[in-house]
Amino acid sequence: MSNFIYVCNTCCADDSPPSGVDFAAHLNNACVPNVEVRLVSCLNMCDQPLAMALRATGKVAYLFAGVHPEKDVEDTLALMKLYRDTTDGIIEDARPAGRVRFCLKGRIPAL
Secondary structure: OOEEEEEEOOOOOOOOOOOHHHHHHHHHHHOOOOEEEEEEOOOOOOOOOOOEEEEEOOOOEEEEOOOOOOOOHHHHHHHHHHHHOOOOOOOOOOHHHHHHHHHEEEEEOOO
16 A cells, blocks of 8 residues: 655745755655655645645545644654554554644545
């Protein structure tokens, strides 16, 4: 099963350039097995940059916003591993994901 993290490449704070490309590169460089990092243009969370989503076939999907690209790389990597290691996408204990767990904006049931 393929797990994906989608990172918005158009999100940006006021008077700042978009930071999603660099954030995605940091995640890619960490090489989390069985998680593919993909860039996407707009996750419709423009008022709360940076946005990202976790998705996999047969798993619950999650939408996050307000992620800090400079501070939240390690927490996001932990989140990616937690998600990857579930069979249904439901993360029972998100504490290892640190601050990022508080950026959750939505959960979509699995198909």
